[in-house]
Amino acid sequence: MKKKIIIIGGSIAGLNTALILASAINKDLDFEITIIDEGKADILKAEVYNVPFFPKAIKGEEIISHIKNQITSFTKISYINAKATEISGNNGALVIKSTQGEFNAEYAVIATGASECDIKGLEEFIEPHDLMPKPGKIKLKHTGRNLIKDGVYVAGIASGVTSMVSCALGSAAETACAILSDIKGSVSVIHDFKDSRK
Numbered sequence: 001m002k003k004k005i006i007i008i009g010g011s012i013a014g015l016n017t018a019l020i021l022a023s024a025i026n027k028d029l030d031f032e033i034t035i036i037d038e039g040k041a042d043i044l045k046a047e048v049y050n051v052p053f054f055p056k057a058i059k060g061e062e063i064i065s066h067i068k069n070q071i072t073s074f075t076k077i078s079y080i081n082a083k084a085t086e087i088s089g090n091n092g093a094l095v096i097k098s099t100q101g102e103f104n105a106e107y108a109v110i111a112t113g114a115s116e117c118d119i120k121g122l123e124e125f126i127e128p129h130d131l132m133p134k135p136g137k138i139k140l141k142h143t144g145r146n147l148i149k150d151g152v153y154v155a156g157i158a159s160g161v162t163s164m165v166s167c168a169l170g171s172a173a174e175t176a177c178a179i180l181s182d183i184k185g186s187v188s189v190i191h192d193f194k195d196s197r198k
């Protein structure tokens, strides 16, 4: 079974969602993952000292490059340098429009950060981000498992979590596992154990 996933936002939250989905690929489940990103990530302004296992003072560019390499060790995904402008359709038949063309997907993940979300089709879900004390910061309304609406999930600080790398990563992990659970029809996690991939 091959599932098409579009992730809008290719910073740490979008990439961590992709990483966990990629790690779930096996003989029965495969993903075609496309990440659309317009290159305005908050992480690109950061120098990080407070995430476990990250080298001291790591820059956003290095973090992104490292996660992309980790994804590549599981599968090849497509990176589109563009702005997503519209999302329509339902679970299994979503259409995402962007400045670089149109994409079809069974699932979509909105990992667009807290600065703005002017993607047509999501207007009714936009709310003030109450954990970011700056004007204009937004989040997208969702259920407990980051589901915005049928087939469309949110990840990272766009979900309303605190603006910390660890929180954005955790939110993205929840989103990936929610999608995996939806596909499986029961709770799903990806746990490796000693030598399990050898």
Ligand SMILES: Cc1cc2nc3c(=O)[nH]c(=O)nc-3n(C[C@H](O)[C@H](O)[C@H](O)COP(=O)(O)OP(=O)(O)OC[C@H]3O[C@@H](n4cnc5c(N)ncnc54)[C@H](O)[C@@H]3O)c2cc1C
Pocket: 008, 009, 010, 011, 012, 013, 014, 036, 037, 038, 039, 040, 041, 042, 043, 044, 045, 046, 047, 048, 049, 050, 051, 082, 083, 084, 085, 111, 112, 113, 114, 116, 117, 118, 119, 155, 156, 157, 158, 162, 163, 164, 165, 166, 168
């Ligand atoms: C100056 C600064 C310093 C920081 N320092 C730290 C720190 O030391 N420790 C720490 O834990 N946290 C720090 N943070 C917070 C951390 O950077 C954020 O919590 C984290 O980047 C959030 O990740 P995210 O993937 O949710 O969103 P973002 O990193 O903001 O990424 C969102 C992505 O979505 C893309 N996007 C948005 N809309 C669209 C669209 N329509 N189409 C296509 N792409 C789109 C953007 O281009 C961007 O790449 C810092 C933040 C800043 C600004």
